[in-house]
Amino acid sequence: MAHSQFDIFLQEATHFDQVSGSNLDRDRLYGLYTSWCFINQQAPGPESNFWAAMKHKVSLRHNGLRMKGPAAADYILSSYPRLS
Template identity: 70%
Template structure:
């Protein structure tokens, strides 16, 4: 079964921490997606398309959603260049 770009993004770049009450903020979540697209050489969908896809895949809240992998590292370094 083929997985959509959004399914692959969620699998590669996120995980749920069931013990956490924190939430991956909206801007950071979309930024993570943009980093994932850049690293994997995917043409990103529009922000509207992204949020529509996430609404279907993450019903309710993003409570406990965390970043992981290469996209997380890229996003952090891109967002905070003083770290390098």
């Protein structure tokens, strides 16, 4: 079964953490996706396609997701330039 770009993104850039009660809100999740696309030299799909795919893959309210990997580092450094 072929995995979509969105499935690979979730696998490589997020981690489900049911213990901490963490949650990636819409802005952070999409920002992480664009960072993941940048790191992997892939053009991000239209934002509407991203949200349509996420609707079937994760809850946008209480998803238990945490960032991980190079895309997380890129997103954090891009969001908070004083850290770099």
